[in-house]
Amino acid sequence: MSDPPLIRVVIVDKHSLSRQAMKAALGDTDDLGIVGEASRAVEALALCRNVHPDVAIVSAGAGNGEELRATESISKNIPACKVLMLTDDEDDRLLVNSVQAGASGYLSHESPLSDLIEAVRALHRGEVLIPPRMLSRLLTTLVYRRKDQDDALRKAARLTSREREVLAILAAGGNNNKIAEALVISPQTARTHVRNLLIKLELHSRLEAAAFATKIDLVERSQGGQVLAPPGSSRSSLV
Missing domain, CATH: 3.40.50.2300 (Response regulator)
Structure with a gap:
């Protein structure tokens, strides 16, 4: 044998x-x-x-x-x-x-x-x-993380393709002028897009929007989907 x-x-x-x-x-x-x-x-x-x-x-x-x-x-x-x-x-x-x-x-x-x-x-x-003593805490945390990810994706789905481009530029540190230059729009239109996406995402500041963009990027990567990317980058933007 x-x-x-x-x-x-x-x-x-x-x-x-x-x-x-x-x-x-x-x-x-x-x-x-x-x-x-x-x-x-x-x-x-x-x-x-x-x-x-x-x-x-x-x-x-x-x-x-x-x-x-x-x-x-x-x-x-x-x-x-x-x-x-x-x-x-x-x-x-x-x-x-x-x-x-x-x-x-x-x-x-x-x-x-x-x-x-x-x-x-x-x-x-x-x-x-x-470890059995850690299992309950693990399951609870995974459930809450999943709910948080689902909520983020649900909010992101409210955005238009142009608003997603604006969000990606915000995440890269861009201001209204950078947004306007990248998207060939006026600074006033850029401000309008920023205001609209903040309302849709239920956020209060550009910093929160940048953090949200990072979260969505990571969630999309973990699920094998497309990720946020500024126009002209090598990464595909969300549609």
């Missing part, structure tokens, strides 16, 4: 000692095999593309926030690879962001190595691993 195939694992952690400890623990099992490691989160996607792991262990301290982008990149480009996020503490915001980025598991660095081994096996079986 042939041996079961190894679960292929990569480790992304900036601390050499942590990587060595995890390699020793996982390598001492019969069903787990370390096929690659990286000290920086920005290297994670290229590493995974080269070695085709089943599970990627990504430390939240691997790259000053880059670990979330790495998790999202791995999840989108190599969906067969499950991401296990390791953190220094139980951070609700990081948990939510990790799940939304595509992580399938979340584990504290304080956990024993035996828990790490079982977590890797669980993710490979297709399970989702969330």
Whole structure:
């Protein structure tokens, strides 16, 4: 009878000692095999593309926030690879962001190595691993975030294509003169467009409008849609 195939694992952690400890623990099992490691989160996607792991262990301290982008990149480009996020503490915001980025598991660095081994096996079986004491808060936050995103998209749908162009210029720091120049309209018409879009979006200032544009951009990106872009840019504007 042939041996079961190894679960292929990569480790992304900036601390050499942590990587060595995890390699020793996982390598001492019969069903787990370390096929690659990286000290920086920005290297994670290229590493995974080269070695085709089943599970990627990504430390939240691997790259000053880059670990979330790495998790999202791995999840989108190599969906067969499950991401296990390791953190220094139980951070609700990081948990939510990790799940939304595509992580399938979340584990504290304080956990024993035996828990790490079982977590890797669980993710490979297709399970989702969330600390039970954090699950309720996670679900509540995800529901509210979804409602907030839906509300933002609903408001954005009120805008005309020209108002969306104005909003994109506002987000890029443009004033009435910049808007007028970019859209070949008068400054007075630019002011009218700004006033109208503020009313439609239920906002009170240009700064709020710029923040809203950033939110819509991120929401549209996460859903694979078009994003706001000033006229003449390389990005497609919303229609």
